[in-house]
Amino acid sequence: MNVSTRQLQAFIALTEQRSFTRAAALCHLSQPAFSALIAQLEEALGIRLFDRSTRHVEPTAEGREFEISARRVLTEFDAALAGVSDQLARRRGRVSIALLPSLAAGWLPQVLQAYSTRYPGIEIEVADVLSEACVDRVRSGRADFALAAIRADTPELQAEPFCSDGFHLVCPAGHPLTRLAEVEPQDVAAYPFIHMARTSSVRQYLDAALHPLQMQTLMEVEQLATAMGMVRAGLGISLMPALTLFHFAHPGLVIRPLHWAGLTRQIYLVRRRDRSLSLAAQSLYEQVLADPPETANAASTGGPADEGEMRAAY
Amino acid sequence: MNVSTRQLQAFIALTEQRSFTRAAALCHLSQPAFSALIAQLEEALGIRLFDRSTRHVEPTAEGREFEISARRVLTEFDAALAGVSDQLARRRGRVSIALLPSLAAGWLPQVLQAYSTRYPGIEIEVADVLSEACVDRVRSGRADFALAAIRADTPELQAEPFCSDGFHLVCPAGHPLTRLAEVEPQDVAAYPFIHMARTSSVRQYLDAALHPLQMQTLMEVEQLATAMGMVRAGLGISLMPALTLFHFAHPGLVIRPLHWAGLTRQIYLVRRRDRSLSLAAQSLYEQVLADPPETANAASTGGPADEGEMRAAY
DNA sequence: CGATCTTACGGGATTCGTAAACATA
DNA sequence: TATGTTTACGAATCCCGTAAGATCG
Numbered sequence: 001m002n003v004s005t006r007q008l009q010a011f012i013a014l015t016e017q018r019s020f021t022r023a024a025a026l027c028h029l030s031q032p033a034f035s036a037l038i039a040q041l042e043e044a045l046g047i048r049l050f051d052r053s054t055r056h057v058e059p060t061a062e063g064r065e066f067e068i069s070a071r072r073v074l075t076e077f078d079a080a081l082a083g084v085s086d087q088l089a090r091r092r093g094r095v096s097i098a099l100l101p102s103l104a105a106g107w108l109p110q111v112l113q114a115y116s117t118r119y120p121g122i123e124i125e126v127a128d129v130l131s132e133a134c135v136d137r138v139r140s141g142r143a144d145f146a147l148a149a150i151r152a153d154t155p156e157l158q159a160e161p162f163c164s165d166g167f168h169l170v171c172p173a174g175h176p177l178t179r180l181a182e183v184e185p186q187d188v189a190a191y192p193f194i195h196m197a198r199t200s201s202v203r204q205y206l207d208a209a210l211h212p213l214q215m216q217t218l219m220e221v222e223q224l225a226t227a228m229g230m231v232r233a234g235l236g237i238s239l240m241p242a243l244t245l246f247h248f249a250h251p252g253l254v255i256r257p258l259h260w261a262g263l264t265r266q267i268y269l270v271r272r273r274d275r276s277l278s279l280a281a282q283s284l285y286e287q288v289l290a291d292p293p294e295t296a297n298a299a300s301t302g303g304p305a306d307e308g309e310m311r312a313a314y
Numbered sequence: 315m316n317v318s319t320r321q322l323q324a325f326i327a328l329t330e331q332r333s334f335t336r337a338a339a340l341c342h343l344s345q346p347a348f349s350a351l352i353a354q355l356e357e358a359l360g361i362r363l364f365d366r367s368t369r370h371v372e373p374t375a376e377g378r379e380f381e382i383s384a385r386r387v388l389t390e391f392d393a394a395l396a397g398v399s400d401q402l403a404r405r406r407g408r409v410s411i412a413l414l415p416s417l418a419a420g421w422l423p424q425v426l427q428a429y430s431t432r433y434p435g436i437e438i439e440v441a442d443v444l445s446e447a448c449v450d451r452v453r454s455g456r457a458d459f460a461l462a463a464i465r466a467d468t469p470e471l472q473a474e475p476f477c478s479d480g481f482h483l484v485c486p487a488g489h490p491l492t493r494l495a496e497v498e499p500q501d502v503a504a505y506p507f508i509h510m511a512r513t514s515s516v517r518q519y520l521d522a523a524l525h526p527l528q529m530q531t532l533m534e535v536e537q538l539a540t541a542m543g544m545v546r547a548g549l550g551i552s553l554m555p556a557l558t559l560f561h562f563a564h565p566g567l568v569i570r571p572l573h574w575a576g577l578t579r580q581i582y583l584v585r586r587r588d589r590s591l592s593l594a595a596q597s598l599y600e601q602v603l604a605d606p607p608e609t610a611n612a613a614s615t616g617g618p619a620d621e622g623e624m625r626a627a628y
Numbered sequence: 629c630g631a632t633c634t635t636a637c638g639g640g641a642t643t644c645g646t647a648a649a650c651a652t653a
Numbered sequence: 654t655a656t657g658t659t660t661a662c663g664a665a666t667c668c669c670g671t672a673a674g675a676t677c678g
Contacts, residue, residue, distance in 0.1 A: 002319070032636095033668070035633065047398060054633055054634095054676050055632070066394065066397065066398060073387065073391050077317075077387050084359045274365060276365050280375075333657080334659095335658085343644080344646080346645075347644055347645070350659095367657090368656070369652055369656075371657095371658090
């Protein structure tokens with residue numbers, strides 16, 4: 001025979017009320033049903049918990065001893081339920097997101113601002129790493145989901161397009177290229193070029209888009225900020241996707257949107273297929289979808305006037 | 315909807331086995347019934363606890379969080395059941411007995427010796443007080459039951475005869491009374507008498523039995539040991555019930571049984587009517603009934619030869 | 629005699645196990 | 654295709670509430 005929490009609650013109610021009738025009402029039960037509940041508990045435990053006459057109900061010595069145990073059980077029980085309730089209400093939880101450094105620095109803060117204001121109790125872990133590492137973290141379970149430039153659509157992982165990220169020319173103010181109405185690939189190839197490392201998605205998109213063309217690669221750097229410094233110093237020019245442009249918002253630099261076929265970096269929302277998102281992760285996921293970055297693509301729907309103001313925008 | 319301990323046990327089994335089939339076997343359930351149990355728990359909590367495919371079962375983030383709460387609940391639950399089991403097995407408990415000082419010193423030790431050897435985990439409280447106080451303690455609930463010389467048969471209390479306690483003459487060796495074949499009340503009245511205090515049951519029995527007779531009361535004392543000292547010093551004689559005679563087992567003293575009508579102290583086993591005995595108390599109660607004192611009455615069934623050896627017996 | 633707990637009993641909900649359907653590696 | 658979970662369904666059980674019975678003050 002089994003002991004249920006309802007029996008414990010009934011037991012506690014009876015120790016407090018010392019009346020079957022009142023305790024039954026408290027438990028929203030008829031008095032006989034309540035009586036049966038107590039009888040079952042006594043039988044299951046094998047001890048008499050109450051001395052009762054028609055006029056008096058009182059716990060036995062064993063009943064008083066059992067009361068403290070029963071209260072502890074119910075306390076833990078309520079705490080467990082409260083814990084679930086906290087998670088449901090997003091008062092507590094943890095979410096881990098992996099995403100490209102550019103997104104992490106430029107766009108994520110505004111998303112997390114809204115998110116953590118709404119759900120102050122949730123711990124957030126951000127992994128600002130390159131696409132490969134992003135996907136690895138999702139695969140291993142260290143991240144709930146990722147924003148990366150790899151279409152990682154494997155049996156294990158699910159990737160859906162999140163946003164596209166148009167490339168821009170970045171060069172010092174007064175550079176000859178700024179005088180052209182439209183910049184073409186061969187124009188760019190004529191000047192010393194600052195590349196990102198080969199592992200970066202920016203580089204991989206560029207290599208693919210410019211493939212036959214011979215570039216004047218002056219150097220490869222790891223960090224966007226370094227590339228910016230090089231360009232500003234007049235060492236070379238570069239092509240960067242819109243989401244990175246906040247790094248290049250300097251008076252001495254000019255940013256010009258490009259419209260080359262195939263040169264649009266795709267950002268994907270990557271998650272595991274077999275594992276559901278935690279409630280906290282689900283909420284952030286929705287926040288992310290509701291608040292996508294305003295990419296160059298979105299800007300390019302406007303006229304040339306808008307594009308000319310990119311310098312001010314970043 | 316209600317959450318039951320069976321559901322928690324099923325949940326824990328599934329987190330450990332990571333297979334509905336194996337976990338169901340562990341819970342002695344068919345696999346569909348087990349599946350329903352998990353589904354009910356998830357519905358009751360309002361969260362998905364497991365990500366499952368036909369090939370893989372794994373707790374969600376919420377499931378892992380809930381696991382620690384659930385384990386705590388079940389730990390407390392098991393502890394509560396173990397506590398009951400301990401009480402049932404008399405591995406733990408407490409009993410409080412109130413009884414006359416004479417019984418407490420002379421007879422109780424052998425009873426408690428057997429009792430505490432058998433049930434080493436049980437705490438024992440002994441109140442060695444006079445009959446009035448014994449009954450008070452039972453009435454107030456401070457003692458589980460009592461052995462006293464008052465027939466306290468009220469609506470509240472139940473008293474059953476426990477043993478009878480025949481009176482004996484106590485006098486110095488060589489005292490004139492020792493030369494009589496049979497000592498009668500008027501013989502005793504001829505010598506200085508050492509009385510117990512008026513509140514004692516010994517005194518009350520004596521007063522009732524000797525009523526019209528004029529005694530030579532030399533003094534009244536509280537403690538039996540004091541009375542013994544007085545008699546041994548030759549200050550007077552006394553009459554004492556058998557259960558007190560261990561105090562008077564001295565070479566310089568002689569003890570002679572009496573057979574006066576009405577002069578037999580009755581000891582009663584007193585307990586509350588409305589309150590059941592705790593398991594520990596019940597066990598001691600049975601031990602007490604199984605091991606009654608060997609009173610003078612029992613001895614008086616033997617011949618005079620036995621009686622003459624009383625000096626050696628105590 | 630009145631208040632209160634226990635027992636009796638019929639209806640309804642829950643739960644179980646078997647069998648079939650379904651899904652995934 | 655084989656293994657393992659879910660769904661379907663009939664049967665047994667459990668649980669509840671009403672009503673009658675018992676008991677103590």
